[in-house]
Amino acid sequence: MDFRLITRVLSIVILIEAFSMVPALSVSLIYNEHSTAGAFLFSIVLMLLLSIAGIYFVKPLSKSVNIREGLLIVASSWILASLLSVLPYMLSGSIQGFADAFFESSSGFTTTGASILSNVESLPRGILFWRSFTHWLGGMGILVFAIALLPSLGIGALHIAEAETPGPTTDKLTPKLTSSTRILYYIYIGMTTAEVILLLLGGMNVFDAFIHTFGSVGTGGFSSYSDSIAHFNSLYIEIVITVFTLMAGINFNLYYFLFFRNWRDFVKDRELRAYLLIILFSAVLIAVILYYFGIAERFGTALRLAFFQTVTIITTTGYSTTDFNLWPSSSVMILLLLMFVGGCSSSTSGSIKVIRIVVLFKLIRRGIYKRLHPTAVVPVKLNGKNLSSGVVSSIASFLFLYIIIFMVGTLIVSIENVDLITAASTVAACLGNVGPGFGEVGPLSSYSLYSDATTVFLSLLMITGRLELFTILLLFMPGFWDTNR
């Protein structure tokens, strides 16, 4: 393994992160938060020095990244970025304790939106901005920038992109990696701009509009208010946020089709259809339950609550307009399920992803069919194309691994002796990058109840979930480090 190459790429990541702190620095200056600005300035200078040292002194041996190096680069970049982002939180004194700060920054980058802060209103604006800006960066993948830079440094980066993009890789978008990531970024920036403008039109101030835009297009869920979107109590704002989180949960490659006016491929996409169908079905079901149990007096109100919560949970955003902890068990159960579904592949959302759920159902259907026709050879098809047995078995093992990690995670969190629903939903919310859970980690509470060890464990769980399990877990396999195997 070429550790020099890895160091160089990591240095670039640090460089990018240093530049990313500049907007937060400016916000602190605008709002006259001088100590926060100082914290940012110090962090930026430190990171610049680190990265320049790395780029200048370490000369890589090879020119292209192989699979192992790619995986290691992605895993260490995310951990390193989260570690460095601890600096402003701790230096500005907004968060005491390393474990808590690490949790908050991994929660930001992984677009989870879980917080250990119980009173966010008391934080400096610069810190709030940085918190949400990490969502925006993490949504698209923090290495995307690096991938754009790498070819100019003469490093091939295909394996990095593969390890960072969420969802099973079934097809390549364009032969040229950098040009396609550039188009995806244009789409992302376009969506961001559109949402900021629409939120401003809804009467939000500029700062809040940016915070909530980052939270929704990154499917993160950090807010500048403790009561989240309920603070605004505006149907218009809820609709804008719902629409944009919904859009952020759609496969970005499909927008690429739209970009070239290829409507057919967009509308016919199996995953997109399933995604929209699940949302519609769940929202209506929740609305009926809420209305039936008298949580909402009018069916319209029930629909409003249900749609907003369904979309923010399935896209793993985690914004809330009400304390859904108090809902009847059946609606809580639906939300819990949606946490496991997640958005589409190659979107900014986390969790299992709709495409895998679609394949899962196809596997079940095939299993039933094969009981009656044991000799039949039935391929699993998606969008009219046969999936190779390799892809099918990798999806199947992903799902099983997800369940195992969920179980083991719940077991580990249960050492804290919180009730099991709190423990299970904590793990579901962190692993799926959702944010709020149920019980003691509901939308109005925070994750501050956990011990330092659990907090760090949950942070790693978020990164594991964001990088689709294998990237992080492989690092713990002896075979990964033994190149002969």
Added chain:
Amino acid sequence: MGLNIRAIVKTLSLMLILIGFSMMPSLLISVFYGEYKTAEAFAKIIFPVLATGALISSQIKIIPHQLKMREGFIIVALSWFFASLIGSLPYLVTETVDGFVNAFFESVSGFTTTGATIISNVEILPKGILFWRSFCQWLGGMGILIFAISILPALGISGQRIARAETPGPTLNKLRPRMSDSAKMLYYIYAVFTISAISLLILGGMDPFDASIAAFGSVASGGLSNYNSGIQHFNSAYIEFIASFFTVIACINFTLYYSIVRGRWRDFFKNSEVRIFLLILCLATAIITADLWLTGSYNTIWESLRFGFFQSSAFITTTGHYSTNFNIWTSFSKMVLFILMLIGGCSSSTGGGIKVIRVIILFKLIKRSFHVKLHPKAVIPIKVDGKIIPPDTMAGVMSFFYLYVFVFIASTFILSLENLDLLTTFTTTAAALNNVGTGLELIGPTGSFALFSDFSKVYLSFLMLMGRLELFTIILLFTPSFWNPDR
């Protein structure tokens, strides 16, 4: 559609005769304890049932022919359903259980070896009824062995079959399952286990009636008791150990006992399913014991070990016995119990759940996918006990597991309409689907299933049947392509 209706009706009529005869011991028990009203009720059921069964089966002559797979599925599903239906009659006639739904639930819970009960005070029931309740479990345990060893392979439900030793089980090719000597031996083993369990429990100071009930509960991995406080009633470490011991051996692949009888001890100890099963049990016992001791749930490490082992074995074997109120344990220990509940016993045993062999295969699948991530072009077969698992079997195990997950989730949602707390709801699903019979919180050791509505009770009965018959057997009946052979 060409189903052999005659064969199906004939099998069901034989079922009637079988159940009729099975009620005889309960009748005798009632007479023995002077419960004449209960005895009368049993008599009133037995004779019409036997007569009907004999009449129908004598009227139907079957031309021997190959039984088709569809017919096999229908026969298995209907047999369990029918047995439960007839089995609910004693409860109804003696009026010990109110209403058909409750009686049916209790009966299904017996035949599926679940051991869930809707009776909150079992101690006031007549002995004859208590005996029948537990005897159903014993029959169910026997039935499941026949099902797993003789019928499942014929229906092509893989997974169970993998760990089988080299004993070819009888096949279902001539309607009357021809029992080969090897298969007969397995049922003798079951009987021997039962008798040993009864004798050892009597040595522990139990009276023969209590001992039989506890033994039926253990060897069938059912878990019904004739006391409200379950095994806790006896408060004896010896009795707890005997009960656990027999639940554990009843949850080991029965075909392996055949190897032992034949003197092939190696096969038994080399079997990876048994090894992993015992390993999981030991590991779970160790961590629960440590947790209970360290958190001070019990005063001594010995007590922690006693309850830790008893509860771990009761849950992994899907028996659902209890000797302590584990609802007050720490979340961590409860989570371990919940995981054990899902895993279940070995294949071809009386245990329910996902089964250890499937868990092993799924873990191997994960291990392989890690390898493939690093070596995308590698083709690696998955091996168990040195034998390669064919891709079709792999696909079967995968689809079973995902169907299981799907059924689990859908059922939890349906039960959540009761608006009980989610932990109760989740463990209720697990308790019914895995045939455990005991869960956490409201359906824990002190609770009963009486709190559910009739709708949920019917659904839970259905779920128990589905879990016991390895999902596909029941689910297939609800697919259009099952009824439309051309597809």
